[in-house]
Amino acid sequence: MFRLETGRYVEICSDHAQSIEDFDSIPIIDFSELLSEDANARRKLAEKIYVACSTVGFFYAVNHGIPQDVTANAFEWSKKFFHGLTTAQKMKIDTALLPDSQYQGYFPFGSVNKSQKKLSDLMEAFNINYDYRYDPDKPSKPDAKQSNFINLWPDEDLPEFKLHIEAYHAECLKFSRRLVKLIAMALGLSPDYFDDAIRYPTAGLRIAHYPKQEASANDQNGLGAHTDFDFITLVNQGNVGGLQVLNKKGQWIKAQPLTGSLVVNVGDCLMRLSNNRLSSTVHRVVNESGQARYSMPFFFGLNQNYVMEGLPSCVSDDNKYMYPVTTVGEYLEWRSRSSKSGNIHEFDNKR
Numbered sequence: 001m002f003r004l005e006t007g008r009y010v011e012i013c014s015d016h017a018q019s020i021e022d023f024d025s026i027p028i029i030d031f032s033e034l035l036s037e038d039a040n041a042r043r044k045l046a047e048k049i050y051v052a053c054s055t056v057g058f059f060y061a062v063n064h065g066i067p068q069d070v071t072a073n074a075f076e077w078s079k080k081f082f083h084g085l086t087t088a089q090k091m092k093i094d095t096a097l098l099p100d101s102q103y104q105g106y107f108p109f110g111s112v113n114k115s116q117k118k119l120s121d122l123m124e125a126f127n128i129n130y131d132y133r134y135d136p137d138k139p140s141k142p143d144a145k146q147s148n149f150i151n152l153w154p155d156e157d158l159p160e161f162k163l164h165i166e167a168y169h170a171e172c173l174k175f176s177r178r179l180v181k182l183i184a185m186a187l188g189l190s191p192d193y194f195d196d197a198i199r200y201p202t203a204g205l206r207i208a209h210y211p212k213q214e215a216s217a218n219d220q221n222g223l224g225a226h227t228d229f230d231f232i233t234l235v236n237q238g239n240v241g242g243l244q245v246l247n248k249k250g251q252w253i254k255a256q257p258l259t260g261s262l263v264v265n266v267g268d269c270l271m272r273l274s275n276n277r278l279s280s281t282v283h284r285v286v287n288e289s290g291q292a293r294y295s296m297p298f299f300f301g302l303n304q305n306y307v308m309e310g311l312p313s314c315v316s317d318d319n320k321y322m323y324p325v326t327t328v329g330e331y332l333e334w335r336s337r338s339s340k341s342g343n344i345h346e347f348d349n350k351r
């Protein structure tokens with residue numbers, strides 16, 4: 001049993017888990033055919049995605065098309081942020097300056113302890129939100145409700161940083177929108193099923209720094225066991241390992257770094273929408289590599305005002321939607337608030 005930050009205990013051998021295969025490795029999916037004109041090639045890709053997402057909940061994406069130089073620049077500027085700024089400079093954009101429902105800004109060391117270990121998670125991070133002005137699809141200005149995108153940038157102390165981080169964010173947006181079409185196909189829906197639902201997505205990018213840890217994984221994690229809130233996550237973990245994924249037997253399977261790849265995983269919103277056909281799998285970071293680790297997780301979700309009901313291909317009279325109907329915005333606000341404050345606000349007893 002694992003305690004998640006919502007206070008819920010995840011049983012490793014739940015009925016759902018028993019009905020799907022266990023895994024001891026993370027599949028690799030080649031996205032060279034992502035933009036192929038060949039419908040058969042795209043269908044095959046969608047099938048691979050379905051198998052990976054319904055069993056492991058994780059896969060490596062290779063040949064995803066995100067340019068290497070954009071990724072390398074974002075990593076380089078992340079290091080300048082973590083090591084070039086003083087703590088006082090970083091604290092000018094402390095996430096604690098924002099309400100608990102907001103996730104942007106700097107997360108100092110000691111501010112996160114996802115799985116209630118003896119020592120807090122050994123990580124510092126910086127998060128940004130979607131901002132339509134940097135969206136490569138150039139959507140028109142959203143209405144007021146959808147345009148509440150506050151970001152805290154270290155503009156005074158590291159003015160160029162924003163440019164490189166937004167450039168990487170834009171590439172992640174492009175790949176995610178393409179991937180969502182395949183996920184729709186994987187679930188038996190038309191590839192454009194989610195097009196309107198990802199016009200102004202809840203797309204957050206985090207850059208994270210995990211120093212090498214001395215304590216055991218029992219006492220401390222880089223980031224404790226959790227599931228991701230959103231629809232899908234893309235993680236670029238550079239070349240230092242530390243990400244671990246929990247299988248049904250309760251074993252932590254290492255997601256070893258695979259050069260040039262992204263680690264992609266199903267988030268709780270997609271698990272909910274698919275009525276548990278896809279698995280949002282528990283994972284954590286433990287940096288026992290002996291060197292500092294940097295990663296860039298990108299959390300892609302549907303529009304804030306999207307109403308989460310079971311997808312038509314995933315519910316039926318005999319298989320009713322098992323979650324309360326909420327908007328994406330309401331759901332994410334609840335998850336962010338309980339995560340940041342440590343208080344569990346009763347919404348329902350599931351994640």
Ligand SMILES: O=C(O)CCC(=O)C(=O)O
Nearest residue numbers: 228235237243285295297
């Ligand atoms: O750093 C990583 O590899 C993954 C981080 C993660 O799981 C998260 O930020 O949700």
Ligand SMILES: [Fe+2]
Nearest residue numbers: 226227228283
């Ligand atoms: Fe995660």
